[in-house]
Amino acid sequence: MELEGGMWLYTDRTGLGKNGYPVHSSIYKNLITNLPTQAMEFPNFPFPSDLRGKFIPWQKVQDYLFAYADHFNLRKHVHLNTDVASVKRITTKPVSSGDAHQSPNRPQWLVRTTALQGGGSKEKVFDAVLVCSGHHSVPHYPDIPGQESFSGIQLHSHDYRHPEPYTDKRVLVIGAYASAFDIMKDVYSHASEVIITLTELDVLGLGEQYKKGLLPHNVRTTPFPQAINGSVVTFTDGDTLEPDVIIFCTGYEYSFPFLDASCDVTVSEGKRIQPLFKHMIHSRYHTLMFIDMVYTPIEFSIAYLQVPFAFKILDGSLALPSEEEMNQETEADYRDRMAS
Numbered sequence: 207m208e209l210e211g212g213m214w215l216y217t218d219r220t221g222l223g224k225n226g227y228p229v230h231s232s233i234y235k236n237l238i239t240n241l242p243t244q245a246m247e248f249p250n251f252p253f254p255s256d257l258r259g260k261f262i263p264w265q266k267v268q269d270y271l272f273a274y275a276d277h278f279n280l281r282k283h284v285h286l287n288t289d290v291a292s293v294k295r296i297t298t299k300p301v302s303s304g305d306a307h308q309s310p311n312r313p314q315w316l317v318r319t320t321a322l323q324g325g326g327s328k329e330k331v332f333d334a335v336l337v338c339s340g341h342h343s344v345p346h347y348p349d350i351p352g353q354e355s356f357s358g359i360q361l362h363s364h365d366y367r368h369p370e371p372y373t374d375k376r377v378l379v380i381g382a383y384a385s386a387f388d389i390m391k392d393v394y395s396h397a398s399e400v401i402i403t404l405t406e407l408d409v410l411g412l413g414e415q416y417k418k419g420l421l422p423h424n425v426r427t428t429p430f431p432q433a434i435n436g437s438v439v440t441f442t443d444g445d446t447l448e449p450d451v452i453i454f455c456t457g458y459e460y461s462f463p464f465l466d467a468s469c470d471v472t473v474s475e476g477k478r479i480q481p482l483f484k485h486m487i488h489s490r491y492h493t494l495m496f497i498d499m500v501y502t503p504i505e506f507s508i509a510y511l512q513v514p515f516a517f518k519i520l521d522g523s524l525a526l527p528s529e530e531e532m533n534q535e536t537e538a539d540y541r542d543r544m545a546s
């Protein structure tokens with residue numbers, strides 16, 4: 207990346223960026239935030255007052271993040287155009303009694319970085335690593351038999367940029383959450399028809415909205431696909447459709463290809479990072495933490511709250527329970543969430 211901004215650095219490109227690395231951003235050209243500014247801002251840095259209470263185009267979020275970086279003089283600390291290629295745990299020095307900073311729970315990390323614009327790789331040892339690599343870049347696809355046989359155009363919402371290529375096309379949107387709703391709103395005035403697939407968990411109530419006539423005239427809902435065979439999609443109610451385009455709005459996976467096996471981090475089915483206490487602290491290696499890896503709409507506020515917590519753990523002013531206690535609490539929390 208050439209600038210700070212992460213997800214909010216819009217690019218027309220999909221696939222690989224100019225630097226040959228996968229494009230990180232999933233933002234599309236006409237994107238308007240799905241939260242008002244008060245719900246998005248860092249508590250210590252409000253959006254400009256004329257944007258208060260508004261849902262804003264991505265450009266304004268980018269301006270806000272640049273202004274934040276300037277206000278807190280952060281740019282000098284950021285190494286742009288630098289890929290973190292690997293993070294390896296390195297054995298800590300022998301434990302000297304009473305020194306919490308030397309315990310096996312506080313290993314150091316060997317980090318290898320690659321300069322994207324030449325300059326080769328470098329290695330450096332760090333006392334702690336905070337993983338802040340985002341979680342809206344690696345597409346998740348549902349398991350629909352025959353998906354690869356689809357003869358039309360198929361893409362993931364990560365690669366959706368403009369509505370124009372879908373003019374007069376019949377567009378099947380798979381998924382019924384935020385991206386599906388947003389992309390439907392962007393594409394319906396160009397497309398001949400937009401069909402949104404629902405599962406039992408219709409969080410936004412799109413099925414009800416359709417029944418009540420609240421969706422645009424050329425938008426309808428349908429059950430989830432059961433199979434794809436060439437041009438034909440068959441749904442769970444037996445109905446079939448021949449769409450020109452399928453857009454998978456089926457979410458993203460956690461992915462940390464740079465974490466070496468020595469980090470002992472697993473991601474099950476792209477959905478659960480383990481072993482994380484309070485969704486952020488490695489329960490065995492407390493110097494490895496994950497910031498903003500929770501699925502919540504208020505992402506900037508979460509980072510704002512998690513970082514001071516992380517620093518308290520790192521400076522030793524906040525003691526953690528034992529690894530076993532942390533894992534037990536995490537499992538109980540996980541079971542509760544799965545049951546609800």
Ligand SMILES: Cc1cc2nc3c(=O)[nH]c(=O)nc-3n(C[C@H](O)[C@H](O)[C@H](O)COP(=O)(O)OP(=O)(O)OC[C@H]3O[C@@H](n4cnc5c(N)ncnc54)[C@H](O)[C@@H]3O)c2cc1C
Nearest residue numbers: 212213230232239240241246288289290339340342498505
């Ligand atoms: C379509 C869409 C719409 C959204 N709309 C909203 C919204 O309206 N409001 C809202 O609050 N949130 C929204 N979000 C969520 C958005 O992801 C967060 O607002 C925010 O960008 C999260 O910040 P982050 O820094 O955690 O991650 P990101 O913004 O994703 O930044 C992660 C950074 O890590 C870098 N990185 C990753 N891997 C490496 C590596 N190996 N080496 C070096 N750097 C690396 C990336 O290049 C990137 O710069 C939306 C997300 C999507 C996909």
